[in-house]
Amino acid sequence: MTAPAPTASSLAELVRLPAALTVVGDTLAGHAAGGGPTTARRLLLPAASAGLYLAGMALNDWADRDLDAVERPERPIPSGRVTPGTALATGAALTLAGITAAGAATGRRGVAVASGIAAGVWAYDTVLKHHPVLGPATMAACRGLDVLLGATTGSLRAAVPAAAGLAAHTAAVTTLSRGEVRGTTPAVASSVAGATVAGALAPVLTARAEPHGSARRATAAAALAYAATCLPGQLRAAADPTASAVRDATRSGLHAMIPLQATWAARAGRPVTALVLGGVAAAGYALRRRARARGRRQVSIT
Template structure:
């Protein structure tokens, strides 16, 4: 009986199931990418512009390209350590993995150009370069962790640059997104430190150190900074359209903006704190288990939890940037991503 599952053809001699391609690129793990871009866009005040969605598509393509390229480069190692992966198992030819990586890289750069023009390409090109350099050369060197963290930092900065458009200098946009970009980079650094021990297990000091860094990261992400937002809200409050409904609507006009700004600040604080706690509840808990029993299996689970745990961290950073509604949406996606990760491993 013919296999009725969908297949994708690459040349006349091979046919690859779409399910195998999804496993090759770790498809569900790409749900950890949009939050990077949204956190950067929120930091400059425009989290949901059309350009932002274009950059999200670009970053997802580059992420998937990196996963496919990783399996191309690691075919020999995976044949011993992970023989069930698509390339060593023979379900996806090695040359096909390389073709997928190249095609997705070109698509990512094209989407970046369409969404952000020269500015978009100016961020996407070094991002693609880091992805390819990491997989082909840097992975096994001390620079590997910095390369991967740098790629995530560029994801966040790409969102800021695209959302900002031409209204502000690139330097100004990058400065405004520096905090979320830095925290995402620090988180990625802990993942890379753990990922080196997924097979043979880790010294106890490694998960202990990454747990401490993750706790500080969560604390910084959940802290909503005090700024001039209340005063700006007061200035807007003199117009009826800026006034919130309910009890606040009964306040005198000069106080409506202040009350609305305070309410918004509390919402940002609540969602930011919730995201930070969810981050520690997923990634932190997995690191505690790895600290108690630093076997390769537990370390691998901590890495997987860290990839998925990036989403509540992104939610906290997006709320910090002043977009609590977008942050709440990221929080809703997190359980879905974790469920999909049980079917297709994110590592």
């Protein structure tokens, strides 16, 4: 008997569709740092990032289907709403779409960088995820390459600091996320909080000094928003390193990607890009509030 086709909502849950908002700013930050022309074709780069990110989410659930059947049975695959084959095919299709979009945007340079991201995504989900060092390092490398994907329009070298900043944050969040089921230790959570402080200060202290200091002020404002988004949750996890606190801190760390992208865009002297990313962050916040309110109404009704 043929399994029924998954619903659109189940596929959206499989790929964590709203979370794609946290990745489209990577290439915007990379483009701001690396320079190069802004054309309609270059706007395919955020789409390429989103495709590769969503592919990783589908592959994650495909690779973890047996573990999720025990720890997270409500997810699309163990609940039976999406078959493992469909999840794998979705991941493969989105990977191909991401590489194709990158190639259409910036040619061979885009294909090369996007292929590196894809290789890292597949290696992480299928082999390296549970390695205590190589797992976070691979995730960090993917994020750094995603920033460099945006710089394929100009100078890759100029975008290295921004790529390093996003990669370091990714490594910290990935390390912390390992405690989402069984909790973490105060030392791990405290080190992640320390990394956040360093990640906020680095772009501010290295921002170019201008006659009116506008770039430095914009960078400082975005860095403050970044720290305010994720640092409180990390400090709570350090004080109470339970699985629940770690999950909250991990979510806030993912949401903080956007203001961090804005920080590096502002450092590059691109305030418009930083403002656009600020709008994306605000939209994501509004959507999350709306989802929480809907959940509370459903609970009260039932």
